[in-house]
Amino acid sequence: KTALLTVKDLGMTFPGPRGTFRRGGGIKAVDGVSFDVRPGETLGLVGESGCGKSTTGRMLVRLLDPTAGRVDFRGKDITRTGQRELRPLRSKLQMIFQDPFASLNPRQTVQQIVSAPLRAQGTSADAIRREVRELIQLVGLAPEHLERYPHQFSGGQAQRIGIARALATRPELVVADEPVSALDVSIQAQIVGLMERLQRELGVAYVFIAHDLAVVKHISHRVAVMYLGRIVEIGDKHEVYGNPAHPYTKALLSAVPLPDPAAERVRERIVLLGDPPSPANPPSGCTFHPRCAKAQDVCRTEPPLLQITTAGGGRQAACHFPEA
Ligand code: SF4
Ligand code: MG
Numbered sequence: 596k597t598a599l600l601t602v603k604d605l606g607m608t609f610p611g612p613r614g615t616f617r618r619g620g621g622i623k624a625v626d627g628v629s630f631d632v633r634p635g636e637t638l639g640l641v642g643e644s645g646c647g648k649s650t651t652g653r654m655l656v657r658l659l660d661p662t663a664g665r666v667d668f669r670g671k672d673i674t675r676t677g678q679r680e681l682r683p684l685r686s687k688l689q690m691i692f693q694d695p696f697a698s699l700n701p702r703q704t705v706q707q708i709v710s711a712p713l714r715a716q717g718t719s720a721d722a723i724r725r726e727v728r729e730l731i732q733l734v735g736l737a738p739e740h741l742e743r744y745p746h747q748f749s750g751g752q753a754q755r756i757g758i759a760r761a762l763a764t765r766p767e768l769v770v771a772d773e774p775v776s777a778l779d780v781s782i783q784a785q786i787v788g789l790m791e792r793l794q795r796e797l798g799v800a801y802v803f804i805a806h807d808l809a810v811v812k813h814i815s816h817r818v819a820v821m822y823l824g825r826i827v828e829i830g831d832k833h834e835v836y837g838n839p840a841h842p843y844t845k846a847l848l849s850a851v852p853l854p855d856p857a858a859e860r861v862r863e864r865i866v867l868l869g870d871p872p873s874p875a876n877p878p879s880g881c882t883f884h885p886r887c888a889k890a891q892d893v894c895r896t897e898p899p900l901l902q903i904t905t906a907g908g909g910r911q912a913a914c915h916f917p918e919a
Contacts, residue, residue, distance in 0.1 A: 598631035606663030626824040639811030642821035686764035693773040695753035699745040706741040751782035830910025840912035
């Protein structure tokens with residue numbers, strides 16, 4: 596399948612301490628990120644907090660302008676398009692946020708919130724009324740909820756409203772930035788299940804951002820793992836979960852609980868050394884080297900490129916000594 600979204604060498608450098616930005620310094624929150632998203636698929640984008648995954652997500656929908664690279668959506672570079680040209684694409688490219696309450700206007704009714712993207716694209720009042728009734732039921736709420744305000748809902752219900760709003764214009768791609776992280780664990784699976792069903796029914800593609808590989812395991816078709824602003828491993832879900840090539844992915848996976856308690860008792864946990872380093876002061880060479888049990892001399896000096904490994908499939912990893 597041809598790509599719906601193509602991301603090439605995407606970068607975001609924030610100004611660092613005074614003057615460093617102008618001298619070519621600054622803080623590289625995202626550095627040389629490339630991937631694509633195919634129609635109707637889910638790409639899980641995973642990494643610890645501060646790895647640049649949210650910044651990447653915001654650049655995909657142009658809530659943030661990248662400082663390097665480009666994003667092509669349906670074959671058009673959206674990083675350099677003017678707002679007027681961007682408008683028709685906006686309805687095909689939507690976002691779901693981590694904190695549903697913070698992203699819903701507390702003074703608007705659900706009707707007003709969900710209909711906003713439809714009004715913005717000029718849909719008629721009659722069609723909006725019909726659409727919104729349909730959408731609210733599609734996400735598992737009822738028409739009588741339309742007259743209520745966000746604070747009258749639970750976190751899970753509020754996220755359903757955020758999902759209804761994101762899907763109102765029938766987008767082809769939705770970037771979901773940790774859409775279940777703020778919810779009770781008991782509710783998380785329901786929301787992920789809802790997103791999966793909506794994908795099947797509407798054919799929408801997702802970039803699903805999470806800090807935890809467990810959350811995206813079921814919903815993802817492919818997974819990308821980020822560390823300190825870069826993708827360190829990307830590939831088919833079954834390959835990455837079944838046989839991780841990068842030591843960081845391996846460590847993250849060893850923290851995912853196993854459903855079988857017997858397997859859980861005997862499995863080995865990989866504890867990462869130290870804290871995640873700051874993007875303001877990244878380690879030399881492979882930026883993961885201070886925390887990697889496999890690090891050799893070359894790792895301290897040479898940054899590994901993201902490339903196809905012998906681990907199988909089309910999977911890519913950025914490591915001098917990937918798992919075979
Ligand atoms: Fe570890 Fe070296 Fe691979 Fe980096 S390049 S992940 S330090 S083995
Ligand atoms: Mg974030």
